[in-house]
Amino acid sequence: MNNEKIIDKLTEENFDSMFVFxxxxxxxxxxxxxxxxxxxxIANDEPILYVNSIDKQDAEAQSKIETCDIKKLSEIKDLLVGNIAVEGSVDFEYLKYLTNDISKLKMSDAIEKARMIKTSDEIDKIRKSIEIASKSIYEIDFTKSEKYAAATLEFNMNINGSNNPAFDTIVASAVRSSSPHSVPTDNKVETPIVVDWGARYDHYxxxxxxTFIDTERQEEIWDIVLEAQKAAYDVVAPGVKCSDVDKAARDVIADYGYGDYFIHSTGHSFGLDIHESPNISFNNDSLLEENMVxxxxxxxxxxxxxxxxxxxxxxxxxxPEVLTRKLPKKLDFVI
Amino acid sequence: MNNEKIIDKLTEENFDSMFVFxxxxxxxxxxxxxxxxxxxxIANDEPILYVNSIDKQDAEAQSKIETCDIKKLSEIKDLLVGNIAVEGSVDFEYLKYLTNDISKLKMSDAIEKARMIKTSDEIDKIRKSIEIASKSIYEIDFTKSEKYAAATLEFNMNINGSNNPAFDTIVASAVRSSSPHSVPTDNKVETPIVVDWGARYDHYxxxxxxTFIDTERQEEIWDIVLEAQKAAYDVVAPGVKCSDVDKAARDVIADYGYGDYFIHSTGHSFGLDIHESPNISFNNDSLLEENMVxxxxxxxxxxxxxxxxxxxxxxxxxxPEVLTRKLPKKLDFVI
Incomplete structure (x- = not known):
């Protein structure tokens, strides 16, 4: 069913075939x-998977489409007929093998478009991934360094059924919490502790x-962020502009005088990738749709x-369903 | 110094500027x-780094080249002068923003070429990464499942100073060891146990x-593999073809009648990436050089x-120096 959506989109975009990498x-x-x-x-409305010998056995067991032995890229030219689509993210270097005239290749986001709307099977996998991540935070060990805490959390996710972390776990404590992408250090953990983590379940x-807090000042900021989050929740619905969701959160923070300190977007879609379209940012006027996550x-x-x-x-x-609702906003912790 | 090598290579290839992603x-x-x-x-023989606000502070602290606020890709067209080089691995979708005529863009592997030969600083980081990985294997826990064993190894690498695993750790036991890229399962660990792992130290x-073994049959195969590895070691030297190193290992295995069961290349270069050029494969006639790893x-x-x-x-x-020589080929283990 996913694949029909993709093939319809390619046809609509006037493509005859696509190379997917x-x-x-x-x-x-x-x-x-x-x-x-x-x-x-994808050619003649049919996707075919090409894998090398190392993946053959697993691919044949797991793939729901036809699976063949991989060929050299130069040998698949004949399969790519008519107007050829490629992914925007395909490596430039591969393209010369696919066609004699690169200028004929066009990008299509047919797959990324289909992936924006999650199927019930995908939502189930995301739920499972959230369950693993949620369960694992209770066993994080804050008694040593930020790095140690991150390692304990990733370990717990792994043994609770995660393939691997969805991204590098962030444990940013004390003043380091003021950098949104802070990398865990050997410093001892102190409040506030920002922990940003995710699991992967069947790649989802x-x-x-x-954020773990324990002073009044931290609580003051925490309350504003929570209010901003709730304001954004209230706006989420199919047909709403992403920028309006961002604005709802941003306005609350700005009203308290901290507008300059909210230095990233309010959110993003995710699924098989940790960052997918749409981005919930001030300048993205695309509309939310049913079953985006x-x-x-x-x-x-x-x-x-x-x-x-x-x-x-x-x-x-x-x-709208807050999939992470079972995990309290405030968590007890021991240092 | 690294950068001079790159700029010289670009000049030699008749490029005036390069976009690096x-x-x-x-x-x-x-x-x-x-x-x-x-x-x-890279323009006018000078590299400039563009980062967004989230990375600004860290980039300014760590970068050894000039660092600026990121601009929209369409705004850097003016910086890219003359003949423009891009990486082979750059995303196709970015290219249209860099030039009005994509056909003018050419790939250059000037950076990958420079990266093939490691500096002493890089070799030190690889040594450190090997030290972390080696130390961590002694604490792997084989008493439960393959997944659990992999999780304990990754945890130990993390607390021993790895940024994160160099790749998804493989723990493939019993019959699953017969698939070189086997993903750890919930099955109980049994011999033979193939453990393939790596750390990252400052991204290196x-x-x-x-392979942990305990039967005569396993030992018989293990001895052949070790003999093949030694045969390959003996050939390694600057000026030797990669294919000759592959052949040395492959011939030993073929002589014992297992040629059809050695289904991958003998090795590969690595550094910041886990797979770099050259590949040590039967069809790669490029030459080894001093300070490749x-x-x-x-x-x-x-x-x-x-x-x-x-x-x-x-x-x-x-x-040639076997950087991993301190780690015995045969390790004791407890299940």
Whole structure:
């Protein structure tokens, strides 16, 4: 069914064939995630997966589409007929093997477009990924360094059924919390502690942030961020502009005088990739649709002082579901 | 010094400027590894790093080249003068913003070429990465499932100073060892156990495999693989064809009648990426050079029965150094 959507979109865009290279897109179409060089060709309304010998056995067991032995890229020219689509993210270097005239190749986001709207099977996998991530945070060990804490959390996710972390786990404590992408250090953990983490279940991500606090000042900022998050939740619905969701959160933070300290977007879609379209940002006027899964993650980062972020995952519908709702916003912790 | 090599190569290739996008290449040139969208422009023999606000503080602290606020890609057209080089791995979709005429863009592997030959600073980081990986294997826990064992190893690498694993750790036991890229399962660990793992230290990889064995049949295969590995070691030297190193290992395995069961290349170069050029394969006639760092990793995989691989890391020179030599080929283990 996913694949019909993609083929319809390609036809609509007047393409006759497509070369697919990104592992996440191959997984989406075939249900098999390649561990080595692999590609997929869509031609005559039919996708075919090409894998090398190392992946053959697993691909045949898992793929729901036809699977063949990989050929040299130069040998698949004949399969790519008519108007040829490629992914925007395909490596430039491969293209010369696919056609004698690169200028004939055009990008299509047919697959990424299909991936924006999650199927019930995908939503189930994201739920499972969230369950693993949520369960694992209770066993994080804050008694040593930020790095140690991140390692304990990733370990717990792994043994709770995650393939691997959805992204490098962030444990940013004390003044380092004021940098949203802070890398865990050997410093001892102190409040506030921003923990941003996610699991992968059958390659589907989760993405959560909690900030552990214990002073009045931290609580003051935390309350504003939570209010901003709630304001954004209230706006989420099919047909709403992404920029309006961003604005709802941003306005709350600006009203409290911290507008300059909310230095990233309010959220993003995710699924097989941790960052997918649409981005929930001030300048993205595209519309939310039913069954998108997005993060809502406002934050305030005061340089040299502290940072606070609260991030939850939301299933877009007329009655939006906070998929991470079982995980309390405030968590007890022991240092 | 690295950068002079790159600029000389670009000049030699008749390029006037280059757009650099791959995080590993940005790290190589600037010493800063971006955590979000960033790029680097080389023009007038000078590299400049462009990062967004989230990375600004860290980039300014770590980068050894000039660092600026990121601009929209369409705004850097003016910076890219004359003949413009791009990486082969650059995303196709970015190219249209860099020039009005994509056909003018040409690929250059000037950076990958420079990266093939490791500097002493890089070799030190690889040594450190190997030290972390080696130390961590002694604490792997085989008492539960393959997944659990992999999680304990990754945890130990993390707390021993790895940024994150160099790649998804392989723990493939019993019959699953016969698939070289096997993903750890919930099955209980049984011999033979192929463990293929690596750390990252300041983004530099290590890559090691040990196979834990305990039957005569396993030992028989293991001995052949070790003999093949030694045969390959003996050939390694500057000026030797990669294919000759592959052949040395492959001939030993073929002589014992297992030629059809050695189903991958003998090794590969690594550094900031886990797979770099050159590949040590039967069809790669390029020459080894002083200060390349490569893996030597022959294996025998008998479908439905077992697999054995032994992998070590070698610094190429006239007196090649096995960087992983401190880690015994045979490790004691407890299940």
């Amino acid at each position: 990104k592992p996440e897109n191959i997984k989406y179409i075939s249900d098999f995630y390649p561990t080595s060089f692999a590609y997929l060709v 991500c989760s993405d959560i942030t909690r 997005i993060t809502i993650e406002p934050g305030i980062y005061i340089p040299g002082e502290l940072g606070v972020r609260i991030e939850d995952d939301v299933l877009v519908s007329n009655n | 791959k995080p590993e290449n940005i790290k190589y040139i600037s010493d800063f590894y971006p955590t979000s969208f960033a790029y680097l422009v 990889c290590s890559d090691i495999t040990r 490569i893996t030597i990793e022959p294996g025998i995989y008998i479908p439905g029965e077992l697999g054995v691989r032994i992998e070590d890391d070698v610094l190429v020179s006239n007196n």
